[in-house]
Amino acid sequence: MKDNRGVYIALTIIALWFISLTLLLTQYEVDFYSPLTYLLVLVQAHLYTGIFITAHDAMHSVVSPNRLVNEWIGRVCATIFAFNFYDNLNRKHHLHHRFVGTERDPDYHGGNFWVWYFNFAKQYINVWQIIFMAITYNVLKAFFPNTNVILFWMLPSIIATFQLFYFGTYLPHKGEHEPDNVHKSRSQAKNHVWAFLTCYFFGYHYEHHNSPRTPWWQLYKEKERMIEKVG
Incomplete structure (x- = not known):
């Protein structure tokens, strides 16, 4: 980026x-009967996913x-x-890009979802x-309601981990790929809203491997460019 x-x-x-x-942590009173509670957990998980995607973009210097x-910024995120x-x-991550879909790829595994995860x-x-998380958890629960700490600090990070893995690793790289697919990656169908909500456009995964110096918030343009190129 310039x-x-x-x-x-x-x-x-x-x-x-x-x-x-x-x-x-400070203002919300948890009500397990309210849909809002579960929506807020998902919103926080989505923000956690954005935090990791930002760290990922820093790895590509963008x-x-x-x-x-x-x-x-990458270290903070x-x-x-x-x-x-x-x-x-x-x-x-750079090993993943260099050796994508091979035994030297640290992100790749040929097993089912749970074995791979x-x-x-x-x-x-x-x-x-684990030690730092345990210390932070005990510090937070000393000052804030334990239920809030679990629901809005701990659980969203776990959900985001599955979100990142499923949409950003498992779906794009699982199974066999065509011999001419040099990136051994597949991509979501064009739907920018869904692509953003699921994984900040990283479902457009072939596009990311094809243009790794495109930041996440420009990947939808790369998707459109690839469609026009094929068409």
Whole structure:
């Protein structure tokens, strides 16, 4: 990127996540009979997904043209998302792009959904994350209602993990691909609203592998360009 639009978008997602979480921990009285409670959990999960997608864009150096700003935002977002280590994510994600769909791809596994998810999680979860999450949980519940902490801090991050895996890894890469599919990736049908709601346009996954330096908020244009090219 040659301008700072990516920075503004990243900071907006971070701010929305932080403001939402703060209000949900301090102001919202949980009512399990209210559909609003479950909707708010899903909204918070969607913001968590946006946090991770922002860290992902930083790995491709498309959040900011300034390298230090780009990396700083990437590290902050990776930390917010369950204390992931940015350097580990960055190294393995580039291996995924380089060796996509092979035994050297850390994101790929040929098993069913649950076997694949378990192996995927093993690549990124470590004991330090679990320790930091446990400490943070105990600190938060000392100041805020425990139910709110579980529903709006813990559960959304778990939902977002499944959301990212299912729409951004499993569906695009599972099964066999045509021999001429150099990216070993498939893509959602064109539906920009659904693509945004499910995984910030990363269901347009072939497009991402074909143009990895296109930020998430421009992937819909890459989808349209590819359709026009084929048509």
